Amino acid sequence: MYSKGLKPLSLATVVTLATAMALVFFYAPLDADQGFVQKIFYVHVPMAIVALCGFVAGGIMAIRHLRSGDASWDLRSYVAIHISIILGVGVLVTGSIWAKASWGHWWVWDEPVLVSFLVVFLLYCVYYPLRFSIEDSERQARYSSVFAIVAGAFVPLNFAAVRLAESYTHPRVLSQTGGSLPGDMRLTFLVSLLAMALLFVTLWKLELTAKHASMQLKRLRRRLHARVAA
Amino acid sequence: MIRATGAILRKDLLLELRTKESVPAMTLFTITVYVLFHFGLDRDSLDGEIASGVLWVTLLLAAVIGVTRLFAAEREQGGLDALLLAPVDRTALFLAKAGALFLFLVAVEVVAVPAFGLLLLGPGLGGTLPELLLVLLLANVGIASVGALVSALAAETRARELIVPLLLLPLMVPLLIASAQATEPFLRQDQAPEDLGRWLGLLTLYDVVFVLLSVAVFDYLLED
Secondary structure, three states: OOOOHHHHHHHHHHHHHHHHHHHHHHHHOOOOEEEHHHHEEEEEEEEEHHHHHHHHHHHHHHHHHHHHHOHHHHHHHHHHHHHHHHHHHHHHHHHHHHHHHHHHOOOOOOHHHHHHHHHHHHHHHOHHHHHHHHOOHHHHHHHHHHHHHHHHHHHHHHHHHHHHHHHHHHOOOOOHHHHHOOHHHHHHHHHHHHHHHHHHHHHHHHHHHHHHHHHHHHHHHHHHHHHHHH | HHHHHHHHHHHHHHHHHHOHHHHHHHHHHHHHHHHHHHHHOOOOEEOHHHHOOOOOOOOHHHHHHHHOOOOOOHHHHHHHHHHOOOOOOOHHHHHHHHHHHHHHHHHHHHEEEEHHHHEEOOOHHHHHHHHHHHHHHHHHHHHHHHHHHHHHHHHHOHHOOOOHHHHHHHHHHHHHHHHHHHHHHHHOOOOOOOOOHHHHHHHHHHHHHHHHHHHHHOOOOOOO
């Protein structure tokens, strides 16, 4: 059901990821300012963009679930948020490493994107205790969807608010992700972004397939037990 | 719908007047937190950014108590089933609960803000009252709508005392940024407003987004 096209998709992901890594290490020029460590940018930023898009996509899938009452959309939303949280850990770790290398501190509060990401990440971590402390499966799906929608709407609002608060004291003249990248860096960045997006979709499909299979197995087992008992 | 909202709101206020559960607890909590901050920061009087931060963090922490208790009466005594059986729109229920929380917060602030001025604040509060009231009002709308939503979300979970603060506080970050930044200039010695329009705009945006969002999704909560 969910595994359709998984094989070509995984293949495409592997090829794109390999290409992206090759570009990062052999094609993209060294940053004049930061040197080699700047290359973490090609992992960190695409990962953050994909994770945030995954959170918002989880909210949109949740809207479809509430609209249609189809529980499979809740499963899709849950898995999207799940994968995004895993990527989120990667974003915070790579961001921390980058901050240490270029500013000398493991954490900097005046980097609005990183701070907003932490707030969003903390909020989404509550998805698990909320979801798994509701036993009734229909209600669990409904409440999780409400959470996913509220949190999805919160993401852009929070980014706007944190940016406002920071630009108040720290005017940002240069934006690192802005359009000011030279051509070869931009190409590398775009390929890395594509690779990360493909990785997300592949992992999402894989997890959906696994969840679906284990649910089916549970159902079959229950039926078998019922038959044996009878 | 207005009548239904009024009836539920009246019930909640009457209940609060008789049992005196949430508001006194929240007020007492704010004073306790001031004392904690006095010792934690080891300062006799605060001003500027620290004062604004202490005030707003205290108010948000007090709001957590109110949000945790918001559906307590219904849950403990089975009133929720009766409310759900009644032919009443869920929006009315949301508006009544958010209204009750809003009034609780106002009641708490009537004591907690002057107490803050008295106990911790260096400069006086008098000269900037209208602006401060506006900020408090807008912030209360945001806290009340998000609080009612979070309270309903957590009402059916096993670990609701755990879920409420974990869910509410991150959602409050934009509101905290706007209110604390808006209040900060008034708590300095010179008390000149600064960028007030921007922060009031952000607060208003936050309120509008979350009131609309809560009304939209509340139908899916608390149904059975």
